[in-house]
Amino acid sequence: MRATSPSGNAAYEGEVQWSGELGYGTRAPEGGQSANRDDALTGTKALRDVLESHLLAEDTPIEHTGMQGRMWRAKIGAERNKKKMEATRARMKELRPPEKQPRPKRILMHPTLLLLASSRPTLPDVLVFAASAAVILVGALGVVTSRNPVHAALSLVMTLFGVAVLFIEQEADFLAAVQIIVYAGAIVVLFLFVIMFLGVDRREEIEVDSLVGQRPLAFILIGLTLVGVVVMAATAHWVTGAHQVVGPIHGHITSSPTSPYGEPAQLGKQLFTTYLFAFEATAALLVIAVVGAVVLARRPPMPQDAPPEESATELSS
């Protein structure tokens, strides 16, 4: 009795025929007898798996043609690409320039708005800045757009007070006081004196331009300048200057830290040592200005012809 393999008859595909002694018929094939290669009974693996194990093994000879080659190329190509990509990524990471310091995103941390070098602007700082900025802007617009020169002078006082508040916020107390005294107290008063003296509190026409297109041209030019300055401020590297070139604002003159110099004292110290020449030149300038003003405003003793030329020649000699 021998079981023969199927001889190709389609009806008996996958089935084994017995010989005559045990009776004709068919039965299910035993292990190892069927045409299918993935018979689990005999442990025969599928061709696919066999090929895979062959293809992945390093020492087996690999064919480069046909189905086997295509499968090999696909698999090996994917693996190699993965390794290459990872290698490239690692190299790129090494070669990439070091990351810049992350810029602070909040507008309050912008360098131009940082009020204290060592701490963040607090809410009172922001409020004071906002209030004085509003005062300054209203005053400046008042100076530029008011028809009456007296109104313009008063708006100028408002602006100067706002600027003095900002000075105090920037820890320049002495300068704020000096500004109030000199600017708002002397210069604007001088303006008002001259206005009253000349009697020019008439209304001025501000709708008519002297040149053709003067006002739009002024707005455009100055607007461009302002935009340029602000863009430069926002994108440049601030604080590139050396710190404390001349001297700290709150410095120590002696070695003991319990007697710190205040700001006016430091200002005076630098004024009389480092900037001594400028100080003396400023004093000379003030004297010249006073003399010039006296000469310019001098009334001629007698109604002669062309008194302004006389004062001009005196001034130029």
Place this chain on the structure above:
Amino acid sequence: MAAILFSIGAIGLLVRRNVLIMFMCIELMLNAANLTFVTFARMLNDIGGQVLVFFVLVVAAAEVVVGLGIVVAIFRRRSTTVADDMNS
């Protein structure tokens, strides 16, 4: 802030024709420069900025004095303060 103040002063200087108001616009621009100086003095913790503000203040005062003297002298001659009419 200082840039805005400076540009407002500059626009006013170019648009207005009364010399007195033009002087005030010059003062606005000088104040804007002073504000910038003081801010940078604080940022760099340097007193040099404040010294410069001091000098700018003094020079501005002297300039106003001399300028107003000139205006007074011219006005006495021509009895007008509009800058356009001052071409001699």
